[in-house]
Amino acid sequence: MSAHPPFRVLIPHDQILRRTQELARAIHLATPGEPPLLVAVIEGARPFARLLQKFVPGNLPVQEVRASSYAGTTSTGTVTITVGADLPVQDRHVLLLEDIVDTGRTIDALQRHFRAQGAKSCRVAALLSKPSRRVVPVAIEHLGFEIPDEFVIGFGMDLDGRFRELLDVVVYEREVERAFLAATAR
Numbered sequence: 632m633s634a635h636p637p638f639r640v641l642i643p644h645d646q647i648l649r650r651t652q653e654l655a656r657a658i659h660l661a662t663p664g665e666p667p668l669l670v671a672v673i674e675g676a677r678p679f680a681r682l683l684q685k686f687v688p689g690n691l692p693v694q695e696v697r698a699s700s701y702a703g704t705t706s707t708g709t710v711t712i713t714v715g716a717d718l719p720v721q722d723r724h725v726l727l728l729e730d731i732v733d734t735g736r737t738i739d740a741l742q743r744h745f746r747a748q749g750a751k752s753c754r755v756a757a758l759l760s761k762p763s764r765r766v767v768p769v770a771i772e773h774l775g776f777e778i779p780d781e782f783v784i785g786f787g788m789d790l791d792g793r794f795r796e797l798l799d800v801v802v803y804e805r806e807v808e809r810a811f812l813a814a815t816a817r
C-alpha cells in the first residue's frame with residue numbers, strides 16, 4: 632500500500648516541470664538586462680522556486696519571505712510578514728514566487744510592503760491560482776495553472792504542515808484520508 636492516501640491528482644509532477652520551464656523562459660525574456668530579485672514566499676513556494684531557479688538563466692539567488700494568514704483550510708484575513716520584511720529591495724525589480732494565490736491577500740500585502748520599501752517593481756510568478764476565491768484583485772504576470780476552488784496539497788503545499796513532500800499537486804479530501812487511515816489501521 633502507498634504511504635499516502637490516494638488523493639486525486641490535479642497536476643502531475645511532469646506537467647509542473649514542463650510548465651515551470653516555460654515560465655522560466657518567459658521570466659528571462661521579460662527581464663532583459665536587469666535580473667529580478669527572486670523572492671520565494673515560504674514555505675509553500677520552496678519547491679516551485681527551486682525548480683524555477685534551475686531553469687532561469689543566470690543562476691539567480693532566491694531570497695525568502697514568510698507571510699502568515701492561514702490556519703487550517705481557511706484564511707484568517709490579516710497578513711503578517713514574519714521573515715524577510717527587511718530584504719534589500721531598494722531600486723530592484725522584485726519577482727515574488729508563490730505556490731498558490733487564493734484570496735490574493737498575501738501577494739497584495741507583500742507587494743505593498745516591498746513597494747513601500749523602494750522596490751522599482753514587484754511582479755508575481757505563481758504556480759497556481761484559484762481565481763474564484765479572489766478577495767483582493769492581484770495581477771499575476773507569470774502563472775502556471777488556474778485551478779478550481781479545491782484545497783490542494785503537495786509540491787510544497789500543505790495542510791497544517793503535512794503533505795508538502797508529495798510530488799504531484801493533489802486535492803485534499805478528508806474522506807479519502809479517513810478511509811486510508813481506517814484501512815491501514817486494520
Ligand code: IMP
Nearest residue numbers: 675732733734735736737782783788789
Ligand atoms: P491568499 O493570501 O489567500 O492568496 O493565500 C495564499 C496562501 O494561502 C498560499 O501561499 C498558501 O500558503 C495558502 N493556500 C491557499 N490555498 C491553498 C490550498 O489550496 N492549499 C494549500 N495552501 C493554500
